[in-house]
Amino acid sequence: MTGRPAPAVLPPSLRPRLGLISVLAALVVVALGVLYAGHSEPGAVDRWIIQPTADSLRPPWRYVALALDFLGEPAGAAMLIVAAVTGCLLLRRPRAAVLVVAGAAVTVGTATLLKHLVGRTIHGAGNLSYPSGHTAFATALALMAALLATRRLGLGRTAGTSLVLASALVAGAAMGWAQVGLGAHYPTDVLGGWCTALAVIPATAWLVDRTADRLHDRTAGRTADAGRRERR
DSSP states (O other), X not given: OOOOOOOOSSOGGGHHHHHHHHHHHHHHHHHHHHHHTTOOSOOHHHHHHOOOOTTSSOTTHHHHHHHHHHHHXXXXXXXXXXXXXXXXXXXXXXXXXHHHHHHHHHHHHHHHHHHHXXXXXXXXXXXXXXXXXXXXXXXXXXXXXXXXHHHHHTXXXXXXXXXXXXXXXXXXXXHHHHHHHTTSSOHHHHHHHHHHHHHHHHHHXXXXXXXXHHHHHHHHHHHHHHHHHHHO
């Protein structure tokens, strides 16, 4: 039994636009990384937006920011990933479940690697800040959820792209607000984290689809060969 391949996690109609967005986002990440490499102070853009301090937010908004921040910590992120994977499996979307795990891992891994390469710090030499891993993770999760929703709802190119970008913007803005308000990151760190997810997730989704299609084709080929041998 060959069956049909599982639905793609990156809808074909969205691939050209999201591919272009991914490239542009990667360029922004690199440009900001070069601009702020080795810095330990806010840049001109950061000062124009807000000067992050440890008490930029006060209750009750501080509690909201702390709750959002927890979702980007290992324990909170693990809870979200488990919930997302469970939801994908219940909806019978195994590729989406793979994308959630792979997308989160690649996004966080990329952000962590960039932090060490860029070397920008905040509140001391040990606090690497660019790009914001919390913002990257939150944006990545929103992007993956939006891709699944686009496929499930059968949205076209314009509506699907709008949903994906809107979801990324809302999630990135919420987590970015929390990170800047808590004094954990500069605003440009948040922008870098947001763009990191925009650069990584479309590429990861494409790779998941390509790998799954190849595995399906190989399995189908072996099944067909076995069927022909049995009929001889």
